[in-house]
Amino acid sequence: MASPSRRQSSLSSRVRRTVAAATLGALGLTAAVAATAVPASAAPAPAAGDLGSRFTLAVLPDTQFYSRYSADQFTPRYGTDPFAVQTDWLTKNADALQIPFVTHLGDVVDQVHRDVEWQAADRAIQTLDDAKLPYSILAGNHDVRNSNDNLYDDQYNLANEPFLKWFGAGRAAGVSTFEGSDPTGFNQFHIFEADGQQYLVLALSWRASDATLAWANQVLKDHPTLPAILTTHQVINIAADGETPLETDYGLRLWDKLIRSNDQIFLTLNGHFHGASRLTKTNDFGHAVTEVVIDYQMAYEGGDGYLGLYEFDLTNDRINVQTASPWVKFKPQDALTRYDQLFQEGPQQQFSIPIDFSERFKGFAPDFAAGPADTPSLAQKARSILEDGFTGPDPISTEFPGATADFPEVDGTLAHWRFNGVKGTVGTETVIEDVAGDNDLHRADPAATNSVGTTLEDVTVASGDVHGYSSDGSAACFANSSGSRYSYLTTAADAPVNDADLSKGFTIETFVKMDASWDAAANGWSKFLVHTGNRSRIDGFAQTPWDYTASPTALGISNLREFQWTGVPQDPTKGDRTAWSGEIMPGAWSHVAIVGEEDGTLTMYVDGAPVLRNTSDALGLAANPHMPWIIGADWVDDAARNGWNGCVGETRIIDHATGPDEWLTARADLTGLTLTGAPTGQLPAGSTVAALSGTGLPGATVTVRPAGAAAAAVAATDVDAARAAVAVAETTALAADASATAVVGDDGKWTARFAQPLTAGSYDLAVAQSLGTRSADPARVTFSIAAAPGEVPPGETPPGQTPPGQTPPGGEVPGGQVPGGDAPGGDESGTDDPATADPAASAQDELASTGSDLVLPAILALLALVAGGAGVILARRRRSA
Template sequence: MHLSRSTPARHGDRPGRRAGVRALTGVLATAAALSTVGGAVSAPAAQAADTEPASRFTLAVLPDTQFYSRYAESQFELPERYGDGNNPFAVQTEWLAENADALNVPFVAHLGDVVDQVGQDVEWRTADAAMRTLDDADLPYSILAGNHDVRNSADDLFDDQYDLAQEPFLDWFGPDRAAEQSTYGGSDPTGMNSYHLFEAEGQQFMVLALSWRASDATLAWADQVMAQHPTVPVILTSHEVLNIEPDGVTPKETAYGLRLWDQLIRGNDQIFMTLNGHFHGTSRLVKTNDAGNPVTEIVMDHQMAYEGGNGYLGLFEFDLTNGTISVQTGSPWVVSKPTEKLTAYDQAFLEGDNQQFTLGIDFQQRFAGFAPDFTAGSPDEPSLTQRARDILLDGFVGPDPVTTERPAGTSDFPQVPGTLAHWRMNGLEGTLAEGATIPDVAGGNDLTRVPIAESGSPTAQPGDVTVTGDADPFSSDGAAVCFTGSNKQTNRFSYLTTSADAPVNTAALAGGYTIETFLKIDPSWNQSDNAWMKALVRSGNRSQIGVPETRWDWTASPVALGLSNLKEFQWTEVPIETAKGDRTAWSGEIMVDTWAHVALVNDPAAATTTMYVNGAPVLRNASDTVGHGLDGAMPWLFGSDWVDDRATNGWNGCIGETRVIDHPVGPDQWLTARADLDAVAITSPVVDQGLKPLLRVTGTGLAGATVTVTGAVRATTVVGADGTWTVELTRPLLPGTREVVATQTLGDRTGEASRVRFRVTAVSVVLWPIYKLLGR
């Protein structure tokens, strides 16, 4: 696809339409401002573009492209997909090449995970073709190896320990290719790390690109590079520096990031910014170095969002005149899609707090310690931030985005008819004793911890199962059950089970289903001890229910959700028509110690099961599948697999509230959506104008919500656990037509009002003097 400068992207045959589609966009996030740290001003959203010309340039940033490389041929380039045969990676680099002059882009930085499977040449060919576009356009770039780009990404193996002759990254993006860039300064002895010097607005900047697990020798080389260029400001790019807390917003430091900080960054005042990918989402942190100056660390990675990242890239506008760096997250691929293919996930720009923001930085003051002559260039560029928006949004009108907010209470979730089971842990705390239960609030399907003596695990310990308040921030339950110590090498595991007669055991789900859960992997996870561990299982034996014999998993359970040896969520199911065999959906790599909401939706009309992780559908889903093939009335399990008619391979991590619905539902009814506060109802006012006048107003609502009643009676009350409420007025009412109005509030949200009119008879007037005399 050719993208002209005047028309940067194709928008289909007609302008995009606005649609009120309810969906979760990418990684779930809520608003949270970052504080001022180390003297740098950090605003939560992009400030209004300065209309006056200034000295400006744009640094372009390509976060993890691994899924674009992996699925280019098998999905993105299929004509039926988007019609033009291009993948997001190719569109990103084409757009940058086409618009480099308009946006004054002197350099592009790739943050690693160029490919997903290091040993697949087809992925490297896709990446090569995409980056070759920048080569052909003479647009310089740096590129580095992420953990998916090296043969062995173990944390304790450093780049000087690699068998370099076996590293594909060096074959495709080694020093020889890097030397083709006009900005190339050199590489370390391994060839895995490089530095580039680019000029912008009359000043020189360095991008120091460090690949996965830089060794002490590499850090010494980086020190030397900066010492050889002592007056040059440095942007450090590495695949890992900064992580993100489970809330999807707050920055979280990592052991490796602190290694870089302590051994390289804090003592080199030239480094004023770090950029990394790897961790799913966006966040930032400002730290103070040994010279007393701020260093801004930024993580951006969209691979777990829609379409493996949906083509989003970073545009960093450096305004040397006004002292700002304005960051935008935009997607040239979104605006290139045909209108009829757009979904609520397709936004030209992501505008969350860490996706669009402005940093205040007095460049001359910040660089004074090593570059006293640093000055802004000629003030002749208009706002490049605005220009980028104008280019991307030209003729494009996308569907409405939908955000998700945190729950205001334990009942703040949608109640869905057809819920078969809903396991919630709120109210439990500490060790879950053997034989103790986790309730099914839908009724009849409680989970019980299997006693160790009956579990089949001789090494399990009583304290291996606990209930904790460390839950996904978007779960209204606010609790989770955690399994610790699970290890398939030592046969240590614990699990929970439904009873033999639980109704949910026999649910074949012929009308489709929605199964939701919240999962977190323990930081101790490792491949040898925990590969293929399972969280949620419908137990049984496939070989006994008509499944054709297979090399793998023939005696495993019909249905299971777990984690692969590559830390991918795997949903495997045998449909009702068991002769069709296994159907599987896969996510990408999941980060440890991070909560994820997983929704599995089977649509019988399309005969598909789609896995959604944090609201976004994964790329590899199951087809030709309806419902579940069952091995009799075998129970559901939490916390372990079931293979060869016994429990095994326990979950090493936590499981939050989990719900099973007997039909497919969309995101507006998931557990990450919020309760419908419009559903307050007034049953009917009861008026008794006898010797004890009384107006009683009863109704139904959301348990725990506050109901405010106005009109004939003014009062507030809280909806009870049974979903009912009552307010009373003990004084006579004048005759005539009266009205009561009820509204429901939870947190800072208030629903629509419910109104009921009623008529009062004249008897109250007769009694009024009596009650006035009695002082009632």
Template sequence: MPPATPRPPSRLRFIRAGAIATAAAGAIALSSFVAVPASQAAPADDLGSRFTLAVLPDTQFYSRYSADQFQPRYGKDPYQVQTEWLAENRDALNIPFVTQLGDIVDQSGQEREWVAADNAMRTLDDADVPYSTAPGNHDVRDSNDDLDDTAYDLSQEPFLKWFGPERAKNVSTYEGSDPTGLSQYHVFEAEGQQYLVLALSWRVSDATIAWADSVIDAHPTLPVILTTHQVIDIDSDAISPKETEYGLELWDKLITSNDQIFLTINGHFHGESHLVKTNDFGHSVTQIVIDYQMAYEGGDGYLGLFEFDLSHNAITVQTASPWVTWKPQEKLTSYDQPFLEGVNQQFVVPIDFAARFASFDPTFAVGPATQPSLSQKARDILLDGFTGPDPVSTEAPGNSDDYVDVAGTLAHWRFTGNSGVVAEGQSVPDVAGGNDLTRVGIAESGATNAEVGDVTIGSDHAYLSSDDASVCFANADRNNSRYSYLETSSDAPVNNESFDNGYTIESFLKIDKSWTASTNQWMMALIRAGNRNEMPGVPYDRWGNGGPVVLGLSNLKEFQWSVIPNEPGLGDRVNWSGEIQLDTWMHVAIVNDPATRATTMYVNGAPVLRNATDNVGQSFVPDAPWLLGAGMDSNQPGAGWNGCIGETRIVDHVLDQSEWLTARADLTGLTVVDAPEGSLPATTKLTTFSGTGLPGAEVRMSGSIAGTDVIDDDGRWSIVLPQALTAGAYEASVVQALGTRESAPVAFDFTIEGAAVANPGTTPTIPIDGADGSVALANTGAELPTGAIVGAILLALLGTTVLIRTRRRRASGLSGE
């Protein structure tokens, strides 16, 4: 996982050049491996010989943001909560050993991150829970793939200071380290059987591999679990395993020739997968990758619980989060789930332990059957007393007006009403007024390979956006000068806003499925034009030739919000998301709060982990436009967006989620004024029903009295009858609606006194169509001339009294005589 500062477009933090998507024919024995759901494991009440191996995948963001994000928000970080939970439940879950998979910290040169990691792992020290650690690429000072562990200046490596042999020797299972001190091995005992854990450093040398061979040779009867930061990857489908060049090197030089290695576990790659390979002895080796650093809150505390069920010949793997169940309920989001249930997150690996170990440990024996299902027990422990997040209402909009129109909206670009290719010079309106966007001509833009057809408006849009269209930018290629963009005019009011009272900027974004890092890394969706390095008072930023305000996507598919605040001397302030899915609509909200001097990025409603502090507002180049669909580099547009952009709004203050574009307009304020009650005198003549509601909504009245009206800009509505109501019993209900979405009805009924009729129980409907002065009767469908209406109603109505039913407080407003 790369650092959270802008990187040059040509540089990748970790290199997978030569990574092999599929291994050579016959190398992967997937047909011999059938993962079954964890629910098909042994019954919970079936006792067996069992233990749990606990796995801590990449903890880097927990360490990095412990002091400035997690501690202020929660009082602890997920790493600390993970280790506390493991220590507390070691006996209940029969946990003999915990292994950490590398990337202990995110920035190896930042001591505060090592302090956070030290605090977390010291919990295991204090509880005498054995564990292993090994450095990942973020734990060494130079993770260049061309270097191995013997190329480092070991006197400068912080891992050795914090987790080297001097610390490891105090762990009860520790047996030794390689000459660099970066790799280590442990021997733990569980259910009467010893196991060797070989924890290898990032990019081990041939010398370290020789050391690993010697360790295995010195323990010829022990099954070996190899843990290291990188072995296998996950394919683009986010499910299938993918071999890597380095993983194959480990396989060829160490794994396949050592039959004792039956299981490898690694992190590094975002997600999870597993496969089984066949070694030189014709035996299986299960390989598992698990890493959640790009999930909500840097991994949301997910760890692996590997239940070894020796009695039933299975390893049951489940992904669980002690952090989710520890957090206060009011801070939980829809992303906070105690367990992940995906195909590679809960599964069972069948393994006949005795048969698999027979070649080197023919005396292997199953321990006494005293343990129930430990996977089920872990679930019971985590769910005991847990209350999940409150349900989140995510109603689809009823129509294109179904959003919260807030005061302080400076610009709101919507694409409804447009379709097809966006011509050069064609404008998209700002519905807030004064800041229309116009497509810049190809010649003017400098995009020598762009085509007019690269920009289109179509009906594809996000589910929660009330704008039923979006603008899509196709064929963007940063290496081929192909990009397109829209911009505000030089005199647009929004160009010179400093946002001293904070801001809320929202957009719906989708990355095209054709996205690749080589062609689209650092592409931009929304920016303020200019060169931040030329702005007065701004500290020089070697990555900062772009605009003073940028919303874009990194080379690792992370959303980035980068801004020079209104105090330019503070320099760049950056927010980062986790990895974003391709071909999926995402809602992004950037909220700058002057009260806290913090900027928070929300993706689909959830705050990201890496947020910016100590900043208010925005610096800008006077009269420079806002650009939609491209960025700038050294005063030249480029870095075109490859995908679609939905409605985008800029507001001059902080909005909470109830006011975002994902929220629906409030339909609860409907009133009917002075609705008649009870039994009214025969002389009463009602001609009009009126009330208040949401401007622009349609009022629909149904029942004995029917009609519609549109609420005016002052929030008033009025339904006028074609003639005054005559004697009879009436009932009606009124709703206000935005398209398909309606409010709860306001219902009422009343009686106008009159003579009894011969046919009681029949109530007429009085529709408000009145075009020809006629009224239709609901019970017959007959249409009578106006002159006959009184007689018809008198024949149909009973003069009974029905009390009024209303749901809301009413003001004055029914008119009559």
């Protein structure tokens, strides 16, 4: 069972997302940060000591980079590669974890024509062969000679396909569970047994033809009583928030032609799309089918060895899923970084799928039953095996932004372009503001370029579809782009950033997305961020066989959909320096950071993880004098060309190397709130407190509330308790009038004034700093003011009167009133007029009505938004007026 602290953390996360969705929607900000993940089962997982009928299905997602870099990077550094460590760990722990079968989801290698990659994959899979641990393996798009989406497996030149040479039916025949292959040899099926029951695994390679799907349907028809798991390389995709599932055209083809009409298929597993998600659909029989995507190739070290462990718990009717890395456990302690974590702990990496196995399968397997309940939790066992003796670093973590201003400002920022002030078509007069300096962007007039067919409507600023960790909320999108048709945004010729000194290092980061229509022939080698010029005219530049007349600095995409950085360092005699990512998916947002260190090391990070192909001896950046920076196109031979087909979000250039804590994916620091001159102890009778003041983050909202409201809400673990606790605290707050808000000024100072000065009484106040929906833990201010003789402090009942909420002696309520002083059918003031209603109380009611668990940051933030009204600052500016 999850610990209370973990459960409370999960509740906090859900509340942050719920409040963010409501608040951001009201403010017209991006919905990406509030996207809802597929919910995990609410039922508790069994404790480690509980016995049940259990086994573990192991899942190997895309291993392409392990194979590609085995010989030249992994083996020289570690003596082996992650793929080999994965299979070795599975064989050594197959008995302990009761693993009857291992599935591979495709992209076995990265470059289909390179034997050295197939050799690395062969060594890893041979470990399973030697241990006689059954497995299935299939071809992904990187494992076939031509991965064109419109080309199917029965159209390949089978004699020329390396996958069939290395992992065809001949090798599969040696696996004990192998039952057959289709005529192409690319597709196979297996039957494994676990706890006395048999399961069928269909392994379909890249782009199954109609003939292959007919074969798969026949396999199911020939084995009508077996529950079936479909493994293939592509079914579902992942949305920009990194969690929400997206259906694909090919996945729907599989659904319509295979999955929906075969009740036996209850689970599908696919890779291909970076990250993890899941989707539950209902088939033609009214039964659930769970579709799962898992692929970590863009994580640290090409995936950092993460694999899936699916514990089938037949006794408790659930599949418990973990994402774990034997590779992290294998690496030497001194080689570990903050990216190295044994487990991925997100809601799409650790979850349970509720499934009543006997009920789900009774339509085709009425005799299906769980085996003996004699096995402790295998999920807990896996954790124990990996955690034994392991001491790892703290993980990198972040939160979704609470407002458009929720990003860290960094000294040394040269330019920071944001799009949230612009809507619709970007004309030549439109200004894209540099919020850090004097480097505003404008659109180049298409009529003044060599672009063919460009219209003003080709460039628009859209909101709502951005990277989940970008606080900007908007992006510029470039449509109808190709080699000859392009548009771009440019700095002015005299913009300071054009000639900035980057000799001590730099950080260049942006958010970018290829359009779903991206095509290698039309859009390959396009660029989205370029410092224009001609590198051949830089004195001393070492001539290269390619890109000799290209710009000194460019960031774009290759024809293989790899991010490419090319830059001429401060010493141009070294030639250009490059860094490369792995394959990037169209339609998906990525955060890209290029960090040049003062020692000359240059690293590309994609969504926070360093790529494998980086460079060194690359200090600084050379440039042609006074040449602009542009967004949206390449610049070669002294002219723009090759437009970006997709969108670009906020972009920032800094004059030194920075780390993840300072990137645009991080959040503003709300922990620096201070109070100056706050009262303490007991103040003498007659004293008043009119305000609290202090310092904080410019633009943040400071909220002062009675601490009872905060503590009660945090302690509450269900909605009703939280609603009641906050209601009681709100009544106290109104009686004491001890609430106030303020906005931190540009000088970092704030003063929160109470509606009426506080007089005699005891006060325990919580003072919190927030940006929109995100708040820091509150500071506490505790003091009292002595009462003068005969004075009744606010909130106390005068002698002889009945306290609010109590019935007088004898049970009578005078004057038709209700206990507590409420008029029948009205609010506390005895009126239904909404104009006189308390806005903070209304906000609390709205929050309680969402049905989410309440936590302090969400309460304080939403109350601050309502009480502060227009005073909430949604954009922080560092540039001078």
